[in-house]
Every structure is written in structure tokens, then in C-alpha cells.
Amino acid sequence: xxxxxxxxxxxxxxxxxxxxxxxxxxxxxxxxxxxxxxxxxxxxxxxxxxxxxxxxxxxxxxxxxxxxxxxxxxxxxxxxxxxxxxxxxxxxxxxxxxxxxxxxxxxxxxxxxxxxxxxxxxxxxxxxxxxxxxxxxxxxxxxxxxxxxxxxxxxxxxxxxxxxxxxxxxxxxxxxxxxxxxxxxxxxxxxxxxxxxxxxxxxxxxxxxxxxxxxxxxxxxxxxxxxxxxxxxxxxxxxxxxxxxxxxxxxxxxxxxxxxxxxxxxxxxxxxxxxxxxxxx
Amino acid sequence: xxxxxxxxxxxxxxxxxxxxxxxxxxxxxxxxxxxxxxxxxxxxxxxxxxxxxxxxxxxxxxxxxxxxxxxxxxxxxxxxxxxxxxxxxxxxxxxxxxxxxxxxxxxxxxxxxxxxxxxxxxxxxxxxxxxxxxxxxxxxxxxxxxxxxxxxxxxxxxxxxxxxxxxxxxxxxxxxxxxxxxxxxxxxxxxxxxxxxxxxxxxxxxxxxxxxxxxxxxxxxxxxxxxxxxxxxxxxxxxxxxxxxxxxxxxxxxxxxxxxxxxxxxxxxxxxxxxxxxxxxxxxxxxxxxxxxxxxxxxxxxxxxxxxxxxxxxxxxx
Amino acid sequence: xxxxxxxxxxxxxxxxxxxxxxxxxxxxxxxxxxxxxxxxxxxxxxxxxxxxxxxxxxxxxxxxxxxxxxxxxxxxxxxxxxxxxxxxxxxxxxxxxxxxxxxxxxxxxxxxxxxxxxxxxxxxxxxxxxxxxxxxxxxxxxxxxxxxxxxxxxxxxxxxxxxxxxxxxxxxxxxxxxxxxxxxxxxxxxxxxxxxxxxxxxxxxxxxxxxxxxxxxxxxxxxxxxxxxxxxxxxxxxxxxxxxxxxxxxxxxxxxxxxxxxxxxxxxxxxxxxxxxxxxxxxxxxxxxxxxxxxxxxxxxxxxxxxxxxxxxxxxxxxxxxxxxxxxxxxxxxx
Numbered sequence: 001x002x003x004x005x006x007x008x009x010x011x012x013x014x015x016x017x018x019x020x021x022x023x024x025x026x027x028x029x030x031x032x033x034x035x036x037x038x039x040x041x042x043x044x045x046x047x048x049x050x051x052x053x054x055x056x057x058x059x060x061x062x063x064x065x066x067x068x069x070x071x072x073x074x075x076x077x078x079x080x081x082x083x084x085x086x087x088x089x090x091x092x093x094x095x096x097x098x099x100x101x102x103x104x105x106x107x108x109x110x111x112x113x114x115x116x117x118x119x120x121x122x123x124x125x126x127x128x129x130x131x132x133x134x135x136x137x138x139x140x141x142x143x144x145x146x147x148x149x150x151x152x153x154x155x156x157x158x159x160x161x162x163x164x165x166x167x168x169x170x171x172x173x174x175x176x177x178x179x180x181x182x183x184x185x186x187x188x189x190x191x192x193x194x195x196x197x198x199x200x201x202x203x204x205x206x207x208x209x210x211x212x213x214x215x216x217x218x219x220x221x222x223x224x225x226x227x228x229x230x231x232x233x234x235x236x237x238x239x240x241x242x243x244x245x246x247x248x249x250x251x252x253x254x255x256x257x258x259x260x261x262x263x264x265x266x267x268x269x270x271x272x273x274x275x276x277x278x279x280x281x
Numbered sequence: 282x283x284x285x286x287x288x289x290x291x292x293x294x295x296x297x298x299x300x301x302x303x304x305x306x307x308x309x310x311x312x313x314x315x316x317x318x319x320x321x322x323x324x325x326x327x328x329x330x331x332x333x334x335x336x337x338x339x340x341x342x343x344x345x346x347x348x349x350x351x352x353x354x355x356x357x358x359x360x361x362x363x364x365x366x367x368x369x370x371x372x373x374x375x376x377x378x379x380x381x382x383x384x385x386x387x388x389x390x391x392x393x394x395x396x397x398x399x400x401x402x403x404x405x406x407x408x409x410x411x412x413x414x415x416x417x418x419x420x421x422x423x424x425x426x427x428x429x430x431x432x433x434x435x436x437x438x439x440x441x442x443x444x445x446x447x448x449x450x451x452x453x454x455x456x457x458x459x460x461x462x463x464x465x466x467x468x469x470x471x472x473x474x475x476x477x478x479x480x481x482x483x484x485x486x487x488x489x490x491x492x493x494x495x496x497x498x499x500x501x502x503x504x505x506x507x508x509x510x511x512x513x514x515x516x517x518x519x520x521x522x523x524x525x526x527x528x529x530x531x532x533x534x535x536x537x538x539x540x541x542x543x544x545x546x547x548x549x550x551x552x553x554x555x556x557x558x559x560x561x562x563x564x565x566x567x568x569x570x571x572x573x574x575x576x577x578x579x580x581x582x583x584x585x586x587x588x589x590x591x592x593x594x595x596x597x598x599x
Numbered sequence: 600x601x602x603x604x605x606x607x608x609x610x611x612x613x614x615x616x617x618x619x620x621x622x623x624x625x626x627x628x629x630x631x632x633x634x635x636x637x638x639x640x641x642x643x644x645x646x647x648x649x650x651x652x653x654x655x656x657x658x659x660x661x662x663x664x665x666x667x668x669x670x671x672x673x674x675x676x677x678x679x680x681x682x683x684x685x686x687x688x689x690x691x692x693x694x695x696x697x698x699x700x701x702x703x704x705x706x707x708x709x710x711x712x713x714x715x716x717x718x719x720x721x722x723x724x725x726x727x728x729x730x731x732x733x734x735x736x737x738x739x740x741x742x743x744x745x746x747x748x749x750x751x752x753x754x755x756x757x758x759x760x761x762x763x764x765x766x767x768x769x770x771x772x773x774x775x776x777x778x779x780x781x782x783x784x785x786x787x788x789x790x791x792x793x794x795x796x797x798x799x800x801x802x803x804x805x806x807x808x809x810x811x812x813x814x815x816x817x818x819x820x821x822x823x824x825x826x827x828x829x830x831x832x833x834x835x836x837x838x839x840x841x842x843x844x845x846x847x848x849x850x851x852x853x854x855x856x857x858x859x860x861x862x863x864x865x866x867x868x869x870x871x872x873x874x875x876x877x878x879x880x881x882x883x884x885x886x887x888x889x890x891x892x893x894x895x896x897x898x899x900x901x902x903x904x905x906x907x908x909x910x911x912x913x914x915x916x917x918x919x920x921x922x923x924x925x926x927x928x929x930x931x932x933x934x
Contacts, residue, residue, distance in 0.1 A: 121296055123526075126533030126574055129551070133567055136555045137307045213424050217537055220426050221552065233426075240430060240541070247434055254427030262422035269418075406671075492712040496723075498668055499707075500700035500778070501730050503693075514717045590717055590762040 018270030022205075025263025029256075033079040042070035044077040044230050053246045063248045066238065071248065074230040075256045081231045082260060085146050085215040085224075086208045092150025094204055097157020102192060104158070105165030106184070116162065119155040127152050131214055135223040145224045149214045153207050160203055164196040198275055205268030209261045216257050232257040285586055293579050300571050301353070305346050308560050309338075317558075353568070359561035368565045372547065376569065378448060379539070379546035382469070383532055385462055389470030390477050390531070391524075398481025399508055399516070405486050414482065421475030425534045429468035429541045436464060446543040465542040473531045480523050484516040491515075514588055521585035525578045532574045613684045615785045615818035616642040616665065616703075621678035623657070623664050625889070632889035634660045636842040637678070642786065645816040647808065649829040649850070652839035655886060658822045661839075662788050665820075666705055667695050683785060701731045704779035708791040710771035714763035720774050721747070721759025727781040746777040750807060769800035776807060787811070787819045793828060805832045826865060830854060838862050841887050841897040844915065848922035858924035860902045896925070904928060 032039070041061075048068035056063045062071040100119065104112040122130075134148035168174060168191060177187050218224035219233030227234060232253040239249030316329040316338070324332075333339045337348070352359065358368035401413040437445035443464050451458040488494065489512055497511040539548035547566050554563030586592040623635035635657040642648045652658040663669040665680055667687070680687040682703060687695065699705075704727075707713040715723055724746055725739030734742070740759065747755035750773040763771060772792060779787055789808065793801040809832060811817050821833060829836050829850060836853055838846040838861065846859040857863045887897055896902070899909040908927050915923040916930060 121299055124296065124529060124575055124578060125300075125571060126529045126531075128530075128533030128536060129567060129570060130533075132536060132551060132555065133304065133307060133563075136558075136563060137310065209422070216424060217426065220537060221540065223555070236427065236430065243430070243434060243438060250427075250430045250434070254424070254430060257424055257427060258422055261424070262419065265418065265422055492707055492709060493715040495668055496705070496707060496713045496775075496778075497715070497726075498699065499666060499705040500727050501696045501698070502700075502726070503696055506730070511715055511718075515715070518717075588717065590719075591764050 016270065016274070018266050019274060020270075022263050022266030022268070022270050025259055026267050029079050029260045029263060030083065032076045033083045036077045036080060040070070040073035040076050042073045044069065044074040045228055046070075053242065053249075055246070056248060062252050063246065065235075065246075065249055066242055071235075071252050074235060075232070075252055078230040078232045078235060078253065078256065079260070081142065081219075081225050081229065082212045082215055082257075085142065085149065086211040086264075088146035089149035089153065089211040089215075090204050090207050092147060093153025093157050093207060094200060096150070096154040097159075098161050098196070098200060100154065101158035101161025101163075102165050102188065102196060105162035106169070106188065106192065112162070115158070119158045122151075123155040123159075127210075128214065128217055131218060132221070132223065135218060140223050140226065142225050142229070145215055145218050148218075149211050152214070153211070156207065157200060157203060160199055161196050164199050165192055168192050168195045202268060202271045202275060205264050205271060209264035209268065212257065212260050212264065232260075285592060286583065289579055289582060293575065297572055297575060300575070301350060301568055302346060304564055304568055304571070305349060306342065308564050309342060309345065353565075358565040361559055361562050363557045363559045363562070368561050371550065371562075372565055372569055375545055375547050375550055375566075376573075377450075378544055379532075379535055379548060379570070380573070381451065381458075382462055382465055382538070382544065382546060383528075383535055385466035386469035386473065386531055387528055389466055390473040390527075393471065393474035394477035394481050395513075395520075398478045399485050399513065401478075401482045402485030402489055403504065403508060405489070410482075413478070417475045417478040417482075419475075420471055421479070423472055425468050425472050426537050426541060428472055429465065429538060432464050432468055433541075446541070448544050461542075462544075465538045465544060468541075469531055469534050469538055472534070473527055476527055477520075477524055480527075481516065481520050484519050485512060488512045488515045518585050518589045521581050521588070525581035525585075528577055528581065529574045532570060532577075535570075612644065613681070614641040614643045615683055616640075616820060617679075617681040618661065618665065619679040619681065621661065621664060621680060622676045623660050623669065623673055624676045625670075625672050626674060627672055630890050633892055634673070634842050634889045635664065636892070638839075638842075638844055640837050640844065640847075642818040642820050644785075644818050645812055646835060647812055647819040647821055647833045649821045649823060649833035649836040650839060651823055651826065651829055651836060653824055653886075655841075655889070656839040657842040657889075658839045659790055662705075662790050662820060662822050665786075665788060666699055666703065667692075668699075668705070697731070700727045700779075700784075701782050702784050703786040703788065704781075704784040706772075706775050706779045706787060706789040706792045709795045710768065710775045711763060711795070713775060714771060716763055719760050719762055720766065724759070724774055724778045724781065727778065731782055742781065743777070746781055747774065750774075750777045750780070752777070768796050769803060772796060772800070772804050773807070776804070776811075780811060783815055783817075785818060787817050788822070789819060790822045791824070792821070793823070793825065801828070802831075808832060838865075841892070842889060843897055843925065845898065845926075846924040847915070848918070852919065852922050856918065856922070858918045858922070858929060859898075859926045860904055860928070861898045862924070896927075906931065 036044075046069065048064070050068065051060070051064050052066055052068040054060050054064040054068075060070050060072065062075065065071055065074070100115050104115040130152055131145075131148045134151060135144060138144040138148060174187065174191055177191060182190075215224055216231065216233030216236070219231040220237045222234070222237070225231035225234055227238075235253035236250055236257075239246070239251075239253065242249050316332040317324060320328055320332055330339070337345060349359070356369055358372060360366065361368055361371075397413055397417075401410040404410045433445045436443045444461055445464070447461055449457045449461060485508075489508075494507060494512060497507045502511070535546065536548035536551050538544070539546045540552055543549075547570050550562060550566040551570070553559065554561075554566055618638055618640045621635055621638045622633065625632040625634055634655075638657070638661055640648070640650070640661075650658045650661065660669060660673060664673070664675055665682075665687070675688055682698065687698075690698075714720070721740050721743040722736070725734075725736070725741075725743035728734035728739040728742050729736060744755045744759050747759055752758055752770060752773050758766075758770070763774075766774065772795075776792075787808075792808070793804050796804060805828065808819055808821070812819055821828070823829060833850050836847065836850050837844050838853075838859065840861050846853065846857070846862045853862070854866065857866050885900065887893070887900065894910070894912060896905075896909040896912050899905050902909070906927055913925050913927045913930075915925050916927075918924050918929060
């Protein structure tokens with residue numbers, strides 16, 4: 001009754017703080033990725049052996065790595081890999097899941113059963129393990145990492161798409177549409193898709209955060225982005241070897257990763273509250 | 282209850298079979314790759330053909346699969362390409378390390394998540410709740426390997442409280458074993474606790490708003506009796522179902538954590554298998570981890586069912 | 600309809616429950632809602648008192664305020680509640696806990712959701728003995744079996760070990776009643792105890808409440824929207840509308856001579872307010888939102904007999920001995 005108004009009335013900061021903070025962090029990461037060549041003081045690849053393992057200073061704000069590359073520049077450039085992998089992987093998962101989920105939810109029956117059992121199977125694999133096996137099979141490259149991570153997301157999106165499809169199907173106007181002879185394709189396009197997309201897009205933010213973690217995990221293990229290409233994961237991995245002399249090498253890329261993941265998580269939470277205030281705790 | 286166990290088991294066995302099939306196909310789908318991995322990139326086609334014939338790799342895949350499956354069921358996991366030793370004993374030796382790490386991490390995650398989640402739920406929409414939820418959000422955004430790095434920097438190198446890597450079997454030296462596993466388990470457990478805490482809090486908020494909680498208060502019960510005796514078990518039922526999935530994720534993190542802390546478990550064996558392109562090793566270690574995860578999922582699922590009399594008595598009602 | 604009126608005021612004892620000018624407000628982001636506004640009511644020993652009103656009238660909030668079990672956003676902003684002379688709002692939470700389930704108990708609306716699904720019935724019914732009398736669980740379970748037998752539950756020993764989902768609706772409400780009765784409270788608050796039950800079971804539960812009153816002289820506050828329930832079981836009735844008591848009196852008297860237009864509208868055709876609401880909906884206007892209550896009579900918007908002076912809210916005016924109604928018409932008719 002009064003719930004709707006009670007939640008909606010205070011405008012601005014308090015109500016949308018998750019959206020604001022999340023959006024700000026995500027914008028920061030996106031900006032870093034887009035403007036990397038213009039905002040970084042050094043090239044991420046230029047090495048300078050004379051300057052290796054320098055502590056943070058006025059010339060190198062976040063220090064230099066084991067072969068004298070500027071850590072700040074590499075960290076900023078690494079945002080590109082993370083976002084690229086995130087975008088492609090989430091797109092693969094979203095469209096794969098959408099297709100499977102809507103088909104299963106719309107036609108139901110044996111097809112539904114078979115598809116969803118397969119999804120359940122895929123879902124019960126530990127995600128990182130699945131990604132690792134896929135990488136081992138597909139071969140180590142950043143493109144394969146995108147596909148492998150995308151495949152992991154398919155079951156989650158498929159479940160969500162199926163539930164949302166079934167929810168829409170229970171509405172009486174769908175029966176009405178069928179009665180007046182509207183074709184399946186048209187019902188799917190006009191009624192189902194718009195209603196299914198909202199929860200899927202909200203979920204996409206959370207998946208994006210997870211994609212960033214998975215990409216950096218793979219790169220950390222040497223299965224994702226290959227040196228000298230900077231990625232937060234492989235930077236952290238090299239940095240581990242110099243923790244006594246140069247702890248910033250492990251701290252900085254991890255912090256960047258943390259900011260990116262936090263941003264997408266908050267944005268996801270914020271969007272969920274925004275679209276479904278009743279779900280807000 | 283019996284019915285429930287039968288149904289779950291009936292689903293469990295084919296799941297594992299299909300999993301094994303998928304894994305086997307995935308690893309064997311690239312022709313000649315096994316031979317190349319074993320013989321080196323510049324092996325002659327004749328050498329490859331001979332190698333494949335010796336190992337029976339030139340036969341149809343399904344024949345190979347069933348042969349492999351039959352052997353695996355007898356405990357024969359094949360021979361490593363790399364050093365020509367049987368994989369089975371290696372797996373057996375490494376399994377306890379991984380199990381101990383995962384269980385310890387899961388324990389830590391729950392010790393953080395359950396009390397804090399319940400506490401936050403009881404103080405729903407008050408400052409304590411906001412603070413706990415915010416901390417959970419922050420922890421949830423930390424990748425396990427960064428958490429491990431930070432812990433090593435802090436507890437290992439700066440404070441020198443804990444050794445930063447290595448392994449001693451529990452039987453040899455229990456205290457040292459636990460000291461060595463504490464940091465890896467913390468890295469996994471603290472990160473996993475974030476999601477579990479959010480689930481616990483949400484379930485607890487839902488339960489605390491239900492009528493039977495009001496009944497408990499109406500009887501004059503104090504908040505701690507209400508939470509621990511009336512609300513906890515009801516929250517645990519959905520919590521465990523979701524928690525089982527998180528347990529799977531936690532197991533995936535084991536690969537990285539074992540690598541970082543130099544633990545001789547199944548996770549590091551997976552990496553050995555990948556780096557050496559040693560397919561019998563890779564296939565067996567991944568299969569065993571997956572079976573362990575699925576088994577633990579099953580156990581947790583059944584545990585959730587045992588907690589719920591509506592499911593235990595489901596059959597007698599029909 | 601029972602015409603016999605029980606002796607309401609016994610001079611040797613105070614009422615079991617006296618609610619005195621009670622006001623309860625909800626503080627939400629939307630503002631302040633006056634959900635209970637200056638309510639007076641009394642329940643005397645051995646008396647069943649009905650509070651009738653539609654959802655949103657404030658009847659349940661009044662009952663929950665007595666037990667201090669209202670939702671967190673609700674706050675008592677004025678007035679007093681006395682249990683056998685003890686003022687409740689000034690008690691600490693710990694002191695309130697000693698009274699709840701002990702000297703006053705609640706029978707809730709929906710017995711299925713009010714029973715813990717994962718605990719056996721016997722354990723739940725016996726718990727008050729553990730909480731208030733420091734009984735051991737074994738002794739408490741024996742008490743639970745005795746109580747379940749006392750509320751006419753067949754096979755109480757077997758049933759005590761069962762879970763709520765194995766009970767029928769009527770059995771659950773008996774179990775809830777047994778739980779509330781456990782320590783023989785002075786005051787029983789029954790919040791729509793029959794709403795979730797079908798008609799034959801309703802009658803059984805009401806008969807049970809009557810028995811309890813007769814045997815233990817328990818005072819019972821019965822919250823309901825069902826006029827039939829009031830007619831069948833209550834001695835005294837308060838009619839609530841938009842947080843106010845608009846009419847009160849002995850049941851027989853009030854049903855024979857309803858004096859507030861709202862009560863009249865209710866009694867006109869239908870046995871239940873939920874049904875009556877559909878008819879009331881035909882009347883123009885709506886129930887005022889508790890967030891925006893003006894100075895006038897709260898029913899004025901939809902009252903066919905509205906007068907100019909209804910812009911000012913009337914006090915409770917006497918209709919007859921012990922019968923009051925909040926309506927200017929009473930003065931008009933008297934000239």
C-alpha cells in the first residue's frame with residue numbers, strides 16, 4: 001500500500017547512493033580504459049632497466065616494475081583488457097542465456113526439461129575450474145578467455161530468462177494475444193523480450209564484475225592476457241615475486257581490480273533496487 | 282525422506298556420468314594434441330601415429346571413453362605423459378590437502394557469515410546493519426588472490442605471525458599443519474563469507490518478519506532465544522541450498538590459492554596438468570574435484586532437507 | 600443474540616485491561632500516520648470484548664500495542680495501557696517479556712504462519728513453561744500434552760510430537776489457543792482467531808474461547824471484522840473506524856440500536872465487514888489515509904446524513920446507559 005511511496009519519496013543521494021557510488025567507480029574505470037593513451041604519463045610497454053623497482057615517487061606516482069615500466073600507466077591500460085573481456089563475455093552469456101532461457105520458458109515441456117537440466121549441470125561446475133579447463137582446451141589467448149568466461153555465464157542468464165518468460169506468459173494479455181492469433185515470433189518480440197531484458201541487464205552488471213574477477217584469475221595463472229600486455233591479473237602475478245622489495249607491484253593492480261569489481265557490484269545492486277523497490281531490504 | 286534421498290541420488294549419478302563425458306570429450310577433441318604434448322611440437326607424423334596407436338588413441342572416441350571410464354571406476358586414472366607414473370596414487374595423496382583447505386575455508390566463511398548475517402538482520406535498517414552490509418559488499422569485491430597477497434604481506438611478511446607457504450601433513454604435525462593452512466583458508470573463507478553473509482541476512486530478515494517469530498516474542502522469549510532457537514533453523518534451510526553453490530565456487534578458488542601458498546593439493550595438480558599439457562593428469566584432477574564438489578553439494582542439500590520437517594515427512598503426507 | 604449483560608464493573612477489582620486515550624503513530628518516510636488516535640477501552644474479568652473494524656481501522660495495532668509487539672515503525676505517542684492496574688508503557692523490555700505469554704497472551708490470526716514450521720507442536724505449546732517457570736523440557740512437554748487435551752485435540756500425546764504442516768487449520772488454532780492458555784493468563788488477546796478457518800471450525804474455536812472465559816474468568820479481547828463473531832461470542836463491542844472508536848456498548852444493545860451511520864451501514868445487509876466494504880464502496884468518498892487526517896468526523900466523506908457541524912469531530916455521545924456513539928446526529932435528534 002504505502003510501501004511504494006515510502007520507498008520512492010526521498011529523492012537523490014540516499015535512495016540512489018548505490019547507483020551513484022557504483023556508477024562513479026564504473027565511470028572511472030571506463031574513462032581509464034577509453035582515455036588510457038592520453039592520461040598516462042608513460043607507455044605501458046617502455047622498459048627502463050635503470051629505473052626498475054622504483055618506489056612510488058614524483059616521477060613514477062605508483063613506482064616501477066621489475067623491468068622499469070611505469071606501474072600507473074600499466075594499471076590504467078590494463079582496464080582495457082578487463083573491460084573488453086567483460087563486455088564480450090557478458091554479451092556471450094547474455095545472448096546464449098537469453099536464447100536458451102526464452103526457448104525453454106516459452107515452449108516448455110521436454111525441451112525445457114532437457115535444456116534446464118543441461119544448464120544445471122553446467123552451473124554445478126566450479127566456475128573458475130570450468131574456465132581453466134576451457135582455456136586448456138581452447139588454447140591460451142585473450143579471445144578464448146572471453147568465450148570461456150561467457151560460457152560460464154550462460155546458465156545463470158538462462159535461468160533468469162526462463163523464469164521471467166514464464167512470469168510474462170502467466171499474464172492474461174498473452175492469452176489474449178494468442179487468442180487473436182498473434183504469431184509466436186511476434187509475441188516473443190513484442191511481449192516477452194522487453195519484460196525479460198530488465199532483469200537480465202541488472203544481472204549483467206553482477207556478471208560483469210564476476211567476468212573481471214575471472215579474467216584476472218586466468219591472467220594471474222598465466223592463462224589469460226599474455227605479457228607484455230598489461231592485465232591486473234598478470235601484473236599481480238609478477239608482483240608476487242617482488243613482495244619484499246616492491247609490495248606496490250602486488251597492491252596497486254589488486255586495488256584497481258577491487259575498485260572495478262566493487263563498482264560493477266554496486267551498480268548491479270543499485271539497478272536491482274531501482275527496478276524492483278520491493279526487493280530492497 | 283528416503284524418497285528424497287533416492288530422487289537426489291538418481292539425479293546425482295547421471296550428472297557425474299555426463300560430467301565425465303564432457304570432460305573427456307573436451308580434452309580429447311583436439312586431434313593429435315595428446316601426442317604432441319607427450320612427444321613435443323616437432324614430433325614426426327609417423328611418431329605421432331605410432332604413439333596414438335600404442336595408447337589406442339586412433340580408435341573411435343566413444344570406445345576410448347568407455348574404456349577410460351571403466352578404468353576410472355576401478356581406480357585406474359591412467360599414466361602421466363610427463364613422467365610415466367600412475368596418476369591415481371598422486372590424486373589420492375593430494376585429495377586430503379584440498380579437502381582440508383576447502384572445509385576449513387567453508388568453516389571460516391560460515392563462522393563469519395551466520396552470526397554477522399543474523400546480527401545485521403536483527404538490527405535491520407539500523408546503523409549496525411548498514412555497516413555490516415557495507416563490509417560484506419567490500420569483502421565481496423576482493424578477488425581471492427589479492428586477499429591472499431594482502432594477507433601474506435600483512436600476516437606473513439610484516440607481522441611475521443604465520444608462514445607464507447608450504448605444507449605439512451596433519452598427521453605429522455597438527456599445529457604446524459593448521460598454521461600453514463590458516464592463511465590460505467582465510468583468503469578463501471573471508472571472500473566467500475561476503476556472499477554467504479548477504480544470503481544469511483536476507484533469509485533472516487524474511488524469517489524475522491514472519492508470524493511465528495511474533496508468536497515467540499508473544500510467549501515472552503528474549504531476542505537471543507528467538508534468533509537462535511526459532512529463527513536460525515528456518516533461515517538455514519534456504520541458506521544451505523544457496524550455500525552449496527557457493528561451496529562449489531570456493532572449490533574453484535582452490536586452484537589459485539594452492540598455487541599461491543605452494544600447497545600440494547588437487548588444484549595445483551590441475552595447473553601442472555595444464556602447463557605440461559599432461560592430459561591424463563588434467564582430466565583426472567578436474568574430474569575428482571568436480572565429483573567432490575557435486576558430492577558435497579548433495580550432502581549440503583540433504584542436510585537442508587533434514588532440517589525441514591516438511592520435507593522429512595513429505596512422503597507420509599502423500 | 601445474547602441479551603444478558605454480564606456485570607461489567609466489579610468495584611472490588613480494576614479492569615484486567617484498561618486502554619486509556621491511547622495514540623499510536625507510524626513514522627515512515629511518507630510522514631506520520633495516526634493509526635490509533637485517542638482510544639479508550641476496558642476489558643473486565645470474565646468478559647469477551649470485541650473490537651470490530653475493517654483493515655486499516657487500527658484495531659490490530661491497538662491489540663499489538665498492548666503486547667508491545669507492533670512493527671518497529673510504530674510508536675505509542677500518548678495515553679496509557681494498564682494491565683490489572685500496572686502501567687505497561689513505562690515498563691522495560693525485560694519487564695514486558697515477563698508479562699507476555701505469562702499474564703497476557705496472544706492468539707494470532709493465521710495459525711499456520713504463526714506456528715514455527717520446524718518445531719514439533721508440543722515443544723511450541725510447552726515453551727512458556729520453560730521461558731517463565733524455568734521448567735525442564737520434559738515437564739514442559741507433559742504440560743503441553745495436558746493443554747492440547749484441554750482444548751479438545753484428539754490423541755494429544757501423538758499430536759504433540761507432530762509438526763504444524765501435519766495439522767489441519769482447526770487443530771492448529773487449538774494448538775495456538777493451548778499455547779496462549781499455558782500459564783493461565785489474565786488477558787487473552789485474540790487477533791482475528793477465526794478468519795483463516797472455515798465456518799464449522801470457526802464455531803468450535805469460538806465455543807472454546809467461551810469455555811475458557813467461563814472456567815478461568817479470563818478476560819478476552821477479540822479483534823475481528825466479522826459481525827457474526829461479535830454477535831455470537833462477545834459481551835461488549837467497540838466499533839473502530841480510521842483509528843477512532845466510533846461506537847461502543849453491550850453487544851445486544853448496540854446490534855439492536857446501531858447509532859453511528861458507519862455501524863448502521865455495516866449492520867444493514869452483511870455479516871462481515873470485508874463484504875460490507877464492497878457495499879460501502881458504492882458510497883462516495885473513501886477511508887481517510889492515516890497520513891492526512893483532518894479535524895472533522897472521519898466518516899463524514901461517505902456519510903449520507905452529513906451535517907454542517909461534521910466539519911468538527913464529535914466526541915463519544917451517550918445513546919443510552921453504557922452505549923456511546925461518535926455522531927452529532929445524537930444531539931440533533933434530541934434537539
